[in-house]
Amino acid sequence: MRIKQNKLTEKPDLEYTMHGTLIQVYSKPCYCVNIVNETSRHCYPLTPKQYEVYMLGNNPKKQAEKIGKVIMPR
Numbered sequence: 001m002r003i004k005q006n007k008l009t010e011k012p013d014l015e016y017t018m019h020g021t022l023i024q025v026y027s028k029p030c031y032c033v034n035i036v037n038e039t040s041r042h043c044y045p046l047t048p049k050q051y052e053v054y055m056l057g058n059n060p061k062k063q064a065e066k067i068g069k070v071i072m073p074r
Helices: 048-054 060-067
Strands: 014-018 021-026 032-036 041-045
Touching: 021 048, 048 060
Parallel strands: none
Antiparallel strands: 014 021, 021 032, 032 041
């Protein structure tokens, strides 16, 4: 279930851009990620483990290691 944008009153814990999309990670009022692109803004709840992955920021290799996936070199 999505979280309403007006509930996001605190500053994000982390904010970065990935593929032209703004990613905002929050721990207050709850663990959630706000995904903002040109056409929409959606905020989704996260588990504490998912929050840790998003907090690794714009580093797909570290995110993949955290969730236990292997990234193949190109």
